[in-house]
Amino acid sequence: MANGTTFKTCTCRNAEGKRIGASCPKLRRSGRGGERWNSAHGKWAYQLELPPHADGRRRNPLRRTGFDSLEDAEAELDHARGLLALDEDPGIQRRITELMLSVLKDTRKLPDTEEVRRKVRTRQDLNRQVTVAEWLEEFLARKRRIEATTRSGYAAHVRLYLTPYLGEIRLDRLRVSDIAGMFDAIEEFNEIIAAERASGDPERVAKVRYRRPVRAATMHRIRATLRHALNIAIKQDRLLDFNPAAVVELPSVTRPKPVVWTAERVIKWRADYAARVESARRVGARVDVIGFYISAERPSPVMVWTPVHTSAFLARAQRHRLHVLYRLIALRGLRRGEAVGLRWEDVNFAGGSIGVHWQITQLGWQPVQGKPKTDASDRVIAVDAETMKLLKKHRTKQAKERLAAGDQWVDSGFVFTDELGRPLHPQVATDQFYWIAFEAGLPAVRLHDLRHGAASLMLAAGVELKVVQETLGHVSSTFTRDTYTSVYPEVAAAAAESTAALVTVPPAPPRSR
Incomplete structure (x- = not known):
């Protein structure tokens, strides 16, 4: 027996x-x-x-x-x-x-x-049976010593994708095909969004107005979150001996290259914008001029203004109290969070420079103050004399606002604040940027595209790649070179003429009969 x-x-x-x-x-x-x-x-x-x-x-x-x-x-x-x-x-x-x-x-x-x-x-717990959802919840609970924005990204991936698609599967039975199926479903949903937007039916378009397609880069980040969570299950709790997320194949991420707004591209963009406005008016819908302005079809996700466009924007922005903020982004390539997080103590008027040692980012809607994420982002950059002069004028205006606010003034120490001295919410800078660009009659770009434009301006002006890299706060010049390869048409034409001028080709002799 x-x-x-x-x-x-x-x-x-x-x-x-x-x-x-x-x-x-x-x-x-x-x-x-x-x-x-x-x-x-x-x-x-x-x-x-x-x-x-x-x-x-x-x-x-x-x-x-x-x-x-x-x-x-x-x-x-x-x-x-x-x-x-x-x-x-x-x-x-x-x-x-x-x-x-x-x-x-x-x-x-x-x-x-x-x-x-x-x-x-592998000495795993034989009798512990947890679902993917249960483990992901535990994973988030353990990630206490990370930045709030990183934690928010993990939580969003878990809430929006990983738990809905994979949550009910037992962790030790999670297969590569399960994860691949999740990404297939996400791509199918992307196709639905595209079809609804292309239908031309205002009601169908309105249904997906606030639904953004999940791009390849986001899919890679979702997989990275899952891979990290499963690695902890393997190394710390021995709940798995194989990480299926590590072998799932995804489309390669092609970083969009900045594309310049040429005259021909602007004409097509204006036609699409006008068509959207006319379509809304025809059906009696509310005309959201800024919404249509932002969503009108662009040749690339990353668009760059020409120097003439940038000059027109900065001229219009002079009417706004945040004019110097946009000038710093447009000429020095600061990130939005770095610009709104600039402190007076980091402005060196004598040396003509500013220190980027602080940033204000968004966690959902909540602004979060913190240090730059990498050592390269924590930097000191040179500022032109005109911008330094404008910063002094801005400080004088802020002092007047302080007197007007009286006891309500908040001495936050930030360069860019609201009328009561409180730190500026990053979204305020974005909203004002779109209005200024719209009022200036310019083709739409994102606020972050001003940073791309700054890089292109520096490269077109002949600034060395290493200097551009350090100014932008990139870890390596390779990333800078691979990302900012766009040049303005007139610069490209001048380069072509200069190159041809170096070679002298004698005229061809007449052909004998």
Whole structure:
């Protein structure tokens, strides 16, 4: 019995109504060569002794019935024996036993031998069964010592994608195909958004107005979040021995290159903007001029104004109290958070420079103050004399606002504040930027595109690549070179003429007849 045994049994009952099981006389029948099993009656079964409990108490044997053939019963008996033989340690044998009984109760099948073998070898918790959703919740709870914005990104990926698509799957049964299926579903949803927007039907377009397609770069970040969470499950909790997120293939991320707003591109953009406004008016819908201005079709996600466009914008921006903020972004390439996070103590009027040592970013809608994320972003950059002069005028205006505010003034120390001295919300800078650009009659770009424009201006002016890299706060000049390769048409034409002028080609001799 220690190694298990097979037998045949049935559901017949005696005169008192008790099941007689293996004692039923119908299980065997006589024939030539003696008595043999009756194939038309009963089912095959097996019984296997199990390791005792930790306190030495005997455990009920594993008894399984309902097999159509002796071979089937012996196969499962061998399976159960093999599981118990995976490790000689009594404690591990008890955990294997508990796993066997638990899985049999849930699935009516024994656990896979190779799966249990891997768990035993890597000392995983055999009996812990958590879903992907449960583990991701625990993963977020453990990530306490990270920046708020990073945590927010993890939480968004978990809430919007990972839990809805994968949450119900048991963690140890998560497959590569499950993760690939999630990204297939995301791409299908992208197609739905594109189809609705291309329909021309205002009602259908309105339904997806605030739904943005999930781009390839975002998919890579979603996978990175899942891969990180699963790596912790492997290394710290030994819940897995393989990370399926590490081998899922995704479309390569092609970083969009800045594209300059040439005259031809502006004409097409204005036509699309006008068509959107006219369509809304035709159906009696509200004309959201800024919404249409931002959403009108552009040749590239990253568009750059020409020097003439940038000059027109800065001229119009002079009417606004945040004029110097936009000038710093447009000429020195500050990020939005770095510009609104600039402090007076980091402005060096004597040296003509500013220190980028602080930033204000957004966590959802909530502004978050913090240090720049990388060492390269924490930097000191030179500022032109005109901008320094404008910063002095801005400080004088701020002093007048302080007097007007009286006791309500908040001495925050930031260069750019609201009328009461409070730190500027980053979205305020963005909203005002769109209005100024719209009023100036310029083609739409994002506020961050002013930073791209600054890079292109510096490169077009002949500034060395290393200086551009340090000014922008990039880690390497390779990234700077690969991202900012656009040049203005007139600069490209001048470069072509200069190159051709270096080569003198004598005129071709006349052809003889």
